[in-house]
Amino acid sequence: MIHSLPIIHKVEVPPKQTLLQEFEHNVKEIFFSDNPLSKFKNQNGSRKFVLCLHSVFPIFDWGRSYNLQTFRYDFIAGITIASLCIPQDIAYARLANLDPQYGLYTSFVTPLVYAFMGSSRHIAIGPVSVVSLLLGTMLTDEISDYKSHEYLRLAFTATFFAGITQLTLGVLRLGFLIDFISHAAIVGFMAGAAITIALRQLHGLLGIQGFTKKSDVVSVMRSVWSTMHHGWNWHTIVIGVACLVFLLVTKYIAKKKRKLFWLAAIAPMVSVILSTVFVYITRADKKGVLIVRPIKKGVNPISAGEIFFSGKYLGPGVRIGMVAGMVALTEAVAIGRTFAAIKDYSLDGNKEMLAMGTMNVIGSVTSCYVATGSFSRTAVNYMAGCKTVVSNIVMSITVLLTLILITPLFKYTPIVVLSSIIIVVVLGLVNIDVVILLWKIDKLDFVAFMGVFLGVIFKSADIGILIAVVLSFAKIILQVTRPRTVVLGMVTGTSVYRNIQQYPETTQIPGMLIIRVDSAIYFSNSNYIKERILRCLADEDAERTGSELPRIKYLIVEMSPVNDIDTGGIHAFQELCNSLQKREVQLVLSNPGPIVMEKLHASKLSDLIGEDKIFVSVADAVATFGIKGEEL
């Protein structure tokens, strides 16, 4: 039974676009797919200026409706994340091989800048563990003496160029480039970095002096074992284990009772205070418990003159900056998106990059190093009920007060407590459930995860990034070269045609083969698609010759999913037509889209195929060419 439709529709060729229209359309699709200028339409000059201001500095937009009620929430959230960030800042600066005050400097300036320009409401800005580790590794590769002034200058240089990289991406609207690192690769990088960081903390936790500078697991573990009998300090270990237990227990409680989240948030600060007091009273530092270098008191000094704009460190500075800037951006965007999705507001990726870039450039001239959104603090910020980015301002001011007033009090803070804090934070970055899900959903994603993960822990963070990029590209290449083609059959009694492998109850039409191509047909896959179709035809023909079904006379190609075809694709279709002619099979097209129709016409391929062989639907084609009167 052939389902014959009342009217056979004709596929029209769309009106030809002018070159300018086409160009405009392409540029818009590629760079302005989010239509950022739509709100500027039909506005007068001064209004446009205001909107433009709002767009660059969102604070002027939401700031007008800001009130005391909202501020109460933001204040509490801000104080909470400040108490979390101060110990983290000191600890992370050590990961980057910088003096502790640089972590605090970064937590003062960058959140302020972000508050004016950023569009995420929940993100908490400041130094983060992964970027600190990356920076530390890459900077030490260039200048191994991390106590030298050159090292600090290179750090500022890298920060400056990280900001420039982010600004450039934002201005050129190339934000989509960060989508090229696959989710799996990011998870792998995070997990690898977390474990690397945690293992490196063993030297703090065990009180080992003269630890290896390498970050790979093998070197670290060798360093740990080799010092086992003489290098471990038992006083340190006791303090460390006590801190660890305290932090883990509060974290566990906070996880069980979400109302008690503040317990986990203030636990690091509490353990810093308690351990500092303990060391001060017992003078444990005389018994080999290492304490932090004295933290310089006072507000950020200007560092504009420190940046290398020439000389042999310019090149490394730019390179490290680009890598760190991209990684920082990836992390910030991932965080921003997660929370934007929870609260259903939209986040403009390109605008975020502008904010991040500006904040790092300003940071680099005010003694900050690369800052971005922090996973742990953002989550606390969200749970503490922050409403706007004002919580970042509150945090920034708290850090400022700390810098001015109480830094000398940190003098007796034992390093081991910082190590414990880092370990607990970074272990939160390893998410076993996500890894299991990767394995379950997509084996290729799991391979990418493992590749990056192993690269980071056995080699180094930058090698991990390289692996991430290569694997992500390999997947993209696979996607474009190996598109799917599916044989369709009719769902009995309807005019619906579906994949015969998925729906074995569908029936094939005698004398016809229906194939759907599920991709744009470009040079990269056109030849594969052509050969695939021909092979499929040969296989089906051989199969049907065995039974008593009639020979295939029509090859219907369902083109609905084919959104574009380029000259390579047209070429392949011409070759397909040639081959089919030799085999006395007619090529029939179903539902080519507007762009495809236009190109079929421009290339005269539609004449070769025949206008009467192009249909709106497979059902129409079958109704026209099907063997009438035969029961299926």
Add this chain to the structure above:
Amino acid sequence: MIHSLPIIHKVEVPPKQTLLQEFEHNVKEIFFSDNPLSKFKNQNGSRKFVLCLHSVFPIFDWGRSYNLQTFRYDFIAGITIASLCIPQDIAYARLANLDPQYGLYTSFVTPLVYAFMGSSRHIAIGPVSVVSLLLGTMLTDEISDYKSHEYLRLAFTATFFAGITQLTLGVLRLGFLIDFISHAAIVGFMAGAAITIALRQLHGLLGIQGFTKKSDVVSVMRSVWSTMHHGWNWHTIVIGVACLVFLLVTKYIAKKKRKLFWLAAIAPMVSVILSTVFVYITRADKKGVLIVRPIKKGVNPISAGEIFFSGKYLGPGVRIGMVAGMVALTEAVAIGRTFAAIKDYSLDGNKEMLAMGTMNVIGSVTSCYVATGSFSRTAVNYMAGCKTVVSNIVMSITVLLTLILITPLFKYTPIVVLSSIIIVVVLGLVNIDVVILLWKIDKLDFVAFMGVFLGVIFKSADIGILIAVVLSFAKIILQVTRPRTVVLGMVTGTSVYRNIQQYPETTQIPGMLIIRVDSAIYFSNSNYIKERILRCLADEDAERTGSELPRIKYLIVEMSPVNDIDTGGIHAFQELCNSLQKREVQLVLSNPGPIVMEKLHASKLSDLIGEDKIFVSVADAVATFGIKGEEL
């Protein structure tokens, strides 16, 4: 009127594959998509060996049914292409800055090897203009003194590694990599190389001594103008113009009357003979007409010891070899495919690479340089009626006889005749019609063409290749990051849903928005697709609020073209679900494929969406959720 279907079909989850099955399937799709082992199935051991032999050396397969009748055709074709290739060989060797005999050596050994291993029936193997130019440029960049023995050794080294590159691609079944250079880029490269080569021939044509070694248009033209008043040799110009006119006229005649194609084929040989005799008689060489360096008599010497396997030239040799090998392969495969399509036989890309690789490796140890399929000679071979690759053997033997017997006769051949021959051949590589078609069909392709073309003529061939690769990748990246999403409407009176922009007569269903996603959903585009869908929903909602249509309550995503989804895509869908829930819109899926269904289940996303919201077709979904009893 809602089209209600008799039965609402359910989308089943396919049976779970084991890890091994999945792995096997993936490897097969990626590397063995042409199913090369199918014929080995159900065969016994000795038969398998024979089939394997046939597979590596196709000559043993078709050779058994070869007969005298076929040989007559091949013999005529072989003699014809030999008469064309001998002058070309001498000319092309000069493009590569090598002594003329190396061109002849290459035309003797490589076609023989190819004849045993290759599967194309029409291709004519030997040195070609573009690869010779590329090799000449890149080798001269490394060793500017092209008369030195090092230069020759580097040429052999590059040839060796070109062969190794081709072999590696073939063995690893990475043949699909050459599909990454777009058709447009190849056309641009060919045209640019042709014009560069043609312009460089002006120095031969005008009899200029001490010509620039650079290949870009600006340097060449400057060199030509600066020698205008004292460097041009009028005797040379007269001979050159006479040759050019003769060659162009015969070519024109051959084009008009395809039966006279042999006229164009033997014209180069005739002009070489006539001009040589002319120079010998008039002793025009004493009047400044340059003649070729004496060609060494005798068969190819062994050059295995000449190849650099260590030292400072190993690196450049490998690099040049890889580039030249890839370009040679691209050209050969393009030629092979064209003629395979005309005669409808299939060409195994990976097997071709093995043949090409073996032939160049053997070539490199027998004093040949990189050989591949020649456009001009293959066309002549085809028109001369060749049936098999035996015509290459005939050509090879003819070249051998030339080498042994008559090379001294070429002593008085003027260089200008070689220049004329080259100009006429390479101008055939510039195909204005194809360029116009590129412009008409795809503006992006045209941009790629122009980029590569301008890169080759204003900079150099290798820069052109770099541009080709970058532009091709840019296009692939665009394809995967910016997939199409289309709003569908119902073709009135049917259950067919089509793009409302293409078919304005379709109607939208009240309270529903139907969107088709035309691509696999991967990390690289998942976020874009999500945002695109949400923006589309917001736009449609705003539009419908104006009119009196009901608010959108159902978002139907037609998933037929979505052949795969990875963890990034699953993530994006979860975020989409969250956002839709806030907006009180139900997400409904139509016809997800088997792989997508499996992953929706593995990730539990199908529970979040609801099994009852997944349908086989849009029509089913509309029938279930549509506002019943309402007239559209």
